[in-house]
Amino acid sequence: MQSGDHAKVVLVGPRSNPRGAVLVTAPADSSDKAATIPLLDHLDQLSPDQVLEILITQERAFGSGLLAPMEEP
Amino acid sequence: MSKVDQIDHLLEEVVTLPSLPDTVIRVTELVNSPDCSLAEVGKAISADPGLALKTLRLVNSAYYGVRQEVTSIEHAVVLLGEKVIKNLVFTAMVFDKFKVGAGHFLRHCVASGIAMRSLAQAVPLENQPEPDELFIYGLLHDVGRIVFHEFLADEYAQALGVAHEKRLPLYQAEREVLQTDHAEMGGRLAKNWKLPEPMPEAIAHHHDAAACDTLATVELAAMLSIADHMCALSGFPSEPGVCTDVTPEAWQAFGVDSAQIPAILDRFLDNLPAVDELLRLAE
Numbered sequence: 446m447q448s449g450d451h452a453k454v455v456l457v458g459p460r461s462n463p464r465g466a467v468l469v470t471a472p473a474d475s476s477d478k479a480a481t482i483p484l485l486d487h488l489d490q491l492s493p494d495q496v497l498e499i500l501i502t503q504e505r506a507f508g509s510g511l512l513a514p515m516e517e518p
Numbered sequence: 519m520s521k522v523d524q525i526d527h528l529l530e531e532v533v534t535l536p537s538l539p540d541t542v543i544r545v546t547e548l549v550n551s552p553d554c555s556l557a558e559v560g561k562a563i564s565a566d567p568g569l570a571l572k573t574l575r576l577v578n579s580a581y582y583g584v585r586q587e588v589t590s591i592e593h594a595v596v597l598l599g600e601k602v603i604k605n606l607v608f609t610a611m612v613f614d615k616f617k618v619g620a621g622h623f624l625r626h627c628v629a630s631g632i633a634m635r636s637l638a639q640a641v642p643l644e645n646q647p648e649p650d651e652l653f654i655y656g657l658l659h660d661v662g663r664i665v666f667h668e669f670l671a672d673e674y675a676q677a678l679g680v681a682h683e684k685r686l687p688l689y690q691a692e693r694e695v696l697q698t699d700h701a702e703m704g705g706r707l708a709k710n711w712k713l714p715e716p717m718p719e720a721i722a723h724h725h726d727a728a729a730c731d732t733l734a735t736v737e738l739a740a741m742l743s744i745a746d747h748m749c750a751l752s753g754f755p756s757e758p759g760v761c762t763d764v765t766p767e768a769w770q771a772f773g774v775d776s777a778q779i780p781a782i783l784d785r786f787l788d789n790l791p792a793v794d795e796l797l798r799l800a801e
Contacts (some may be wrong), residue, residue: 447798460780462557488776493769496779497744501751513753 446490457506538711541566542611549604560592572610575799581792629754631656633745636786659742662704670689688760689725701725727768740771
């Protein structure tokens with residue numbers, strides 16, 4: 446992320462759901478829990494390139510069918 | 519051998535660049551002329567019955583949204599104006615010429631046209647062509663691939679192999695194998711076709727936007743790079759299974775921030791049904 450922190454993106458639903466894509470950040474130390482934050486509230490933490498790839502992947506996985514689903518690797 | 523020399527060598531010794539159909543040349547000349555009359559443009563298109571028919575089918579498609587049925591080219595020219603007609607004629611020409619590969623290439627070209635139109639609608643820039651004109655930029659941006667496909671098939675296949683093996687974008691693999699890439703070749707072809715600047719330069723640098731001469735052209739080349747990448751991510755790649763990228767310089771040149779991406783994608787998805795509709799018309 447722009448802050449230098451690392452996060453994983455988890456896609457769980459369509460773009461219309463504010464929590465359809467979340468960022469899971471690593472805990473600051475072993476006693477903390479991982480934080481889960483909605484992607485749409487933190488777009489400024491990612492580059493346009495990253496946001497484009499995430500949103501298109503989300504659309505292909507959970508969208509209205511305008512885009513072809515991702516093929517299994 | 520420098521890049522420019524390499525392209526010149528390819529153009530002089532290996533490749534005979536495909537020419538534009540006479541009708542397209544004539545229509546482009548007429549539209550670019552200050553004393554152009556609509557009747558003359560109509561007559562020039564009607565002289566090529568195949569192109570005229572395809573143009574009429576496009577005019578009557580939902581993409582152009584003309585409410586009444588248009589049955590003559592003359593009527594279409596009056597209704598839509600000569601600039602839109604020029605774009606239509608180019609689209610019809612591309613549909614005739616771009617049937618290379620397994621259909622995915624034409625699909626990528628049309629989707630890129632729609633992506634350019636969507637980018638322009640979502641992020642209007644000053645001093646840039648209209649969204650419908652930008653559709654043509656997207657439609658033609660990969661025209662250099664046709665040259666590689668038709669005249670340098672073995673080297674192109676080798677470049678594809680390198681791209682797969684090293685997980686490189688195809689333009690980088692082409693540079694390794696051919697010492698040039700489809701963007702530069704396409705820019706040369708566009709110049710050869712006498713397409714008006716800045717289209718040839720934007721096509722030539724769509725994987726290297728910073729190399730353009732003017733700020734306006736840097737923006738156009740950056741838009742092409744983003745449209746190209748957006749289409750590949752969305753399932754409309756020019757070559758299946760090959761990765762694509764957009765340089766940070768291109769993102770910066772286009773001047774969008776991350777918060778604008780959802781609106782860009784929404785606009786692209788709104789316009790996307792036009793891809794299938796236009797492809798049906800190409801059949």
